[in-house]
């Protein structure tokens with residue numbers, strides 16, 4: 001049997017923290033006792049990280065008052081697990097508005113968009129989609145040459161993106177403002193979000209940068225030279241926690257980037 005290789009698997013060595021299994025969905029009863037990898041990682045004062053299950057991207061929640069930002073949504077196989085954890089922990093209580101931001105166009109980051117929006121709408125929460133303009137264009141066309149839903153045996157329906165962002169634009173969530181940094185390389189639409197709330201500085205890196213490695217550049221619209229330039233740009237930011245699209249968070253921001261930049265592209 002041919003082994004399934006996820007398009008967003010990290011380049012080089014695989015992260016030891018990468019979950020072992022693929023596309024199966026977990027039942028709510030199996031998560032009641034919170035397996036260790038499903039325990040939310042809280043990054044005070046605003047951010048909660050959920051490690052992606054199977055091929056899913058990590059899913060982040062940033063809360064500011066009655067508004068939340070959700071960053072990436074996984075393949076859509078396990079969205080009910082993430083919402084269950086958010087509800088159980090009370091992260092969404094009193095929330096009226098949500099923005100779902102996608103760090104890039106790949107299916108393992110956007111596949112849960114529609115299901116999450118519908119679920120939030122049923123809770124009476126208004127939902128807007130946001131992305132860098134290149135990613136927005138791809139999602140609106142439903143361009144599966146780039147999105148790669150087919151490699152997961154799934155289909156991505158074209159989706160309207162309400163907020164299309166350019167490099168340097170700021171995304172507002174309650175009183176918070178997150179800066180969008182366009183970081184092409186893994187894909188043309190890849191972007192990071194920078195949040196400095198005066199207490200903690202975090203960077204959501206999607207598949208541009210992981211803990212100890214970088215995203216692959218051999219997929220459609222990928223470009224190794226651009227990835228290098230993007231990483232050099234990210235090096236200029238002061239970051240307490242790098243929050244990647246897969247795997248563990250990054251604590252030593254500059255050293256982590258310097259180390260991956262030493263690799264030949």
Ligand SMILES: [Zn+2]
Pocket residue numbers: 007008104106186207215
């Ligand atoms: Zn990706």
